[in-house]
Amino acid sequence: xxxxxxxxxxxxxxxxxxxxxxxxxxxLGLLGIIALLVIVFSFTASGFLxxxxxxxxxxxxxxxxxxxxxxxxVIITAGIDLSVGSLLGFGGILIALSLAHGLPxxxxxxxxLAVGTIVGLVNGGLINAAALPPFIVTLGxxxxxxxxxxxxxxxxxxxxxxxxxxxxxxxxxxGVPNIFWVFVAICLVSGFVLHQTRRGRYMYAVGSNLESxxxxxxxxxxxxxxxxxISGFLAAIAGILLTARQAQGDPxxxxxxxxxxxxxxxxxxxxxxGARGSMLGTFLGVLLVQxxxxxxxxxxxxxxxxxxxxxxLLILFVYLDRWRKPKMAVA
Amino acid sequence: xxxTARAEKPVLEARGISKRFGNVIALEDVDFEVHAGEIAALIxxxxxxxxxxxxxxxxxxxxxxxxxxxxxxxxxxxxxKDARAAGIETAYQDLALxxxxxxxxxxxxxxxxxxxxxxxxxxxxxxxxMRKQAEEHLSAFGIKVGSIDQxxxxxxxxxxxxxxxxxxxxxxxxxxxxxxxxAALGVAQTAxxxxxxxxxxxxxxxxxxxxxxxxxxxxxxxxIVVMRxxxxxxxxxxxxxxxxxxxxxxxxxxELHLRHL
Numbered sequence: 001x002x003x004x005x006x007x008x009x010x011x012x013x014x015x016x017x018x019x020x021x022x023x024x025x026x027x028l029g030l031l032g033i034i035a036l037l038v039i040v041f042s043f044t045a046s047g048f049l050x051x052x053x054x055x056x057x058x059x060x061x062x063x064x065x066x067x068x069x070x071x072x073x074v075i076i077t078a079g080i081d082l083s084v085g086s087l088l089g090f091g092g093i094l095i096a097l098s099l100a101h102g103l104p105x106x107x108x109x110x111x112x113l114a115v116g117t118i119v120g121l122v123n124g125g126l127i128n129a130a131a132l133p134p135f136i137v138t139l140g141x142x143x144x145x146x147x148x149x150x151x152x153x154x155x156x157x158x159x160x161x162x163x164x165x166x167x168x169x170x171x172x173x174x175g176v177p178n179i180f181w182v183f184v185a186i187c188l189v190s191g192f193v194l195h196q197t198r199r200g201r202y203m204y205a206v207g208s209n210l211e212s213x214x215x216x217x218x219x220x221x222x223x224x225x226x227x228x229x230i231s232g233f234l235a236a237i238a239g240i241l242l243t244a245r246q247a248q249g250d251p252x253x254x255x256x257x258x259x260x261x262x263x264x265x266x267x268x269x270x271x272x273x274g275a276r277g278s279m280l281g282t283f284l285g286v287l288l289v290q291x292x293x294x295x296x297x298x299x300x301x302x303x304x305x306x307x308x309x310x311x312x313l314l315i316l317f318v319y320l321d322r323w324r325k326p327k328m329a330v331a
Numbered sequence: 332x333x334x335t336a337r338a339e340k341p342v343l344e345a346r347g348i349s350k351r352f353g354n355v356i357a358l359e360d361v362d363f364e365v366h367a368g369e370i371a372a373l374i375x376x377x378x379x380x381x382x383x384x385x386x387x388x389x390x391x392x393x394x395x396x397x398x399x400x401x402x403x404x405x406x407x408x409x410x411x412k413d414a415r416a417a418g419i420e421t422a423y424q425d426l427a428l429x430x431x432x433x434x435x436x437x438x439x440x441x442x443x444x445x446x447x448x449x450x451x452x453x454x455x456x457x458x459x460x461m462r463k464q465a466e467e468h469l470s471a472f473g474i475k476v477g478s479i480d481q482x483x484x485x486x487x488x489x490x491x492x493x494x495x496x497x498x499x500x501x502x503x504x505x506x507x508x509x510x511x512x513x514a515a516l517g518v519a520q521t522a523x524x525x526x527x528x529x530x531x532x533x534x535x536x537x538x539x540x541x542x543x544x545x546x547x548x549x550x551x552x553x554x555i556v557v558m559r560x561x562x563x564x565x566x567x568x569x570x571x572x573x574x575x576x577x578x579x580x581x582x583x584x585x586e587l588h589l590r591h592l
Contacts, residue, residue, distance in 0.1 A: 196455045196456065197454040197455055197456065198443045198445065198454050198455075198456050201432075201436060201443065201456060204431060204432060205429040205432060205436075205440060205441075207431070208429035208430055209426070209428070209429050209430060211426055212426050212427055213441075215411070215423060215426060215427065216427070216440040217412070217440075217441035217442075218440070218441045275430075275431035275432075276431065
């Protein structure tokens with residue numbers, strides 16, 4: 001028999017059980033909190049369980065959700081991308097300007113996706129080449145992009161006229177908003193890449209221990225470039241969708257969205273210490289943040305209360321995360 | 332000094348290796364050899380040059396002079412990657428493994444098996460196949476873990492070291508270098524790793540074993556090379572020579588003794 005043999009009882013099983021149990025608790029806890037919020041808001045917030053509100057939520061969470069997916073890739077490599085919100089804003093203005101200048105829709109989309117990807121690759125390249133902390137590189141990029149966004153649109157809303165483009169964001173297919181379908185498709189493809197492919201596995205390996213990944217022969221630099229490139233590409237998609245949905249380019253779009261994206265990924269189980277997190281978890285995290293924000297809004301709380309709750313939850317979950325990784329057992 | 336005569340040629344042979352770091356002579360005209368199916372221990376006091384020699388063999392350090400042959404062919408490594416490609420692996424302690432990944436993922440790290448056909452072209456990994464081969468490989472070397480699906484950070488130190496060693500064997504290393512493989516381990520865990528090192532040797536692999544622990548070296552090694560002040564000062568046969576002899580060579584007491592005779 002070649003099956004796993006059972007070890008002396010004292011050695012390994014405890015740590016494994018503890019960490020698996022912890023992951024399970026987190027996942028079930030997340031589902032429990034979501035269910036609890038849905039129940040509470042259904043009874044207390046009028047209009048919460050209406051078709052109109054569900055539709056609205058689906059549209060809102062799609063845009064932030066795409067950023068959270070982007071953030072998940074980066075966080076799994078133990079990095080962070082603070083520039084996703086401002087890249088969304090920059091991409092959003094860029095597509096509005098392109099369309100306003102009469103570019104065909106496909107061409108405008110291609111340009112914005114290329115720009116987003118290049119910005120992401122610049123982030124990753126600087127992190128690799130200059131060995132700078134991701135936090136600083138992407139914070140700097142946040143500032144650069146915010147400035148560029150204001151300059152390119154003269155600080156004004158940018159109007160454009162492209163009905164096919166805006167209709168896509170307004171319409172639904174099989175009763176579900178198109179932009180929510182885009183979000184679902186992105187989640188599925190991202191989940192596939194992350195959990196099924198070799199490149200996805202390298203992202204976890206780099207986040208788990210960069211030096212051992214390097215020594216094993218993984219191209220660490222290429223892996224880091226890839227995740228920041230993906231992040232930039234996805235942030236550009238989110239910007240395109242938001243501009244389509246609002247039927248104009250808004251120079252302030254995406255401000256503070258990096259908090260939503262990071263909070264959703266972390267609440268969904270991604271660890272800022274790297275190598276932990278899943279697309280399903282991030283999807284649940286996005287759902288939680290959306291329901292919380294929407295419910296508090298319907299209950300006539302100041303919109304800032306949701307921000308406060310979100311920020312507090314983020315800090316709490318990162319704090320709890322410290323107990324998640326079992327310390328390397330001492331022999 | 333007893334040098335066991337061997338019929339076959341060494342797998343790895345280093346001749347006249349010298350290395351200076353500024354004014355410090357780290358290695359001076361050192362010869363070293365290890366045969367297939369042999370555990371050659373490297374011993375010596377701190378700074379005697381053991382680790383520098385190991386780093387030269389594994390491509391981490393490029394020597395100033397000297398030659399290395401692998402299976403009779405001259406080689407010169409510029410990087411550890413070159414050495415690995417040639418079949419010389421180093422079993423690093425915790426630096427070898429990705430703690431958050433499970434055992435099969437670690438055994439196959441950077442050498443994943445892909446699914447056959449179209450899925451493989453999409454870069455999809457074959458989890459079931461890697462898991463099966465990992466189980467077979469661990470059981471062939473008698474490495475026991477609670478579950479093959481455990482993450483490596485849930486394993487004991489000895490188990491992790493065993494996985495790191497098993498990985499080098501899985502990738503067909505001709506020579507495995509182990510620098511203090513049991514330094515951080517307790518008694519029972521050390522015994523596990525030593526048992527594994529002997530199995531690896533019996534499997535036909537050449538093992539370079541570096542340790543400070545003389546009783547352990549005398550237990551595990553087939554041949555002991557003693558370093559002192561950047562030079563090779565002797566070769567011992569653990570079946571015949573004593574630990575006192577090893578200590579006197581390491582500390583230079585043997586030279587003094589000779590000089591005063």
